[in-house]
Amino acid sequence: LAKTTQPISMDSYEGQEVNITCSHNNIATNDYITWYQQFPSQGPRFIIQGYKTKVTNEVASLFIPADRKSSTLSLPRVSLSDTAVYYCLVGDTGTASKLTFGTGTRLQVTL
Amino acid sequence: ETGVTQTPRHLVMGMTNKKSLKCEQHLGHNAMYWYKQSAKKPLELMFVYNFKEQTENNSVPSRFSPECPNSSHLFLHLHTLQPEDSALYLCASSRNRDRSSYEQYFGPGTRLTVT
Numbered sequence: 574l575a576k577t578t579q580p581i582s583m584d585s586y587e588g589q590e591v592n593i594t595c596s597h598n599n600i601a602t603n604d605y606i607t608w609y610q611q612f613p614s615q616g617p618r619f620i621i622q623g624y625k626t627k628v629t630n631e632v633a634s635l636f637i638p639a640d641r642k643s644s645t646l647s648l649p650r651v652s653l654s655d656t657a658v659y660y661c662l663v664g665d666t667g668t669a670s671k672l673t674f675g676t677g678t679r680l681q682v683t684l
Numbered sequence: 685e686t687g688v689t690q691t692p693r694h695l696v697m698g699m700t701n702k703k704s705l706k707c708e709q710h711l712g713h714n715a716m717y718w719y720k721q722s723a724k725k726p727l728e729l730m731f732v733y734n735f736k737e738q739t740e741n742n743s744v745p746s747r748f749s750p751e752c753p754n755s756s757h758l759f760l761h762l763h764t765l766q767p768e769d770s771a772l773y774l775c776a777s778s779r780n781r782d783r784s785s786y787e788q789y790f791g792p793g794t795r796l797t798v799t
Contacts, residue, residue, distance in 0.1 A: 607787070617727070673729075
């Protein structure tokens with residue numbers, strides 16, 4: 574299983590762009606990169622998934638360099654409601670039982 | 685709303701009680717999961733069901749007993765729990781266990797307190 578490393582916490586002001594980087598040096602060829610968001614006392618929410626280059630949806634963008642050893646989740650113009658824990662997961666989507674959530678990055682957005 | 689509902693949202697039970705947690709998904713998914721999230725610890729996968737069949741048991745104690753009567757419903761039967769079992773129990777679903785399994789939809793969870 575590819576181990577992931579991400580910052581424990583980040584702070585941002587409302588309206589700023591936030592970039593959360595995740596390192597996954599031993600990512601395997603078949604592995605995808607998936608990000609989840611979790612608010613206190615709620616279940617995680619799927620944000621975005623990608624394999625290489627860039628993926629964008631209505632919530633975020635995911636940037637993956639050519640070597641795929643890291644990835645960056647970009648949240649444009651964050652608001653107070655984006656305060657949450659963000660998890661980076663790496664694995665083969667064919668092995669759901671290996672979906673391992675780490676401790677995530679706690680993002681605090683303030684005015 | 686994620687399309688996954690869980691009841692009850694909060695549960696307090698004694699160590700000798702028997703209770704059940706219920707999960708229902710309205711997404712037409714075929715795979716369902718139980719997770720446990722203790723305070724300040726990562727999510728722990730407990731069980732995986734695919735097309736009603738249990739495919740994963742992540743070394744969960746027998747005092748937790750899952751049941752999946754159909755692809756839309758998942759139960760977790762609890763008996764003789766310990767205080768350390770107090771946690772947020774989350775149910776999730778995905779289209780199936782394989783190709784789309786990392787895109788899971790979680791319910792709001794049941795906050796369980798064992799006294």
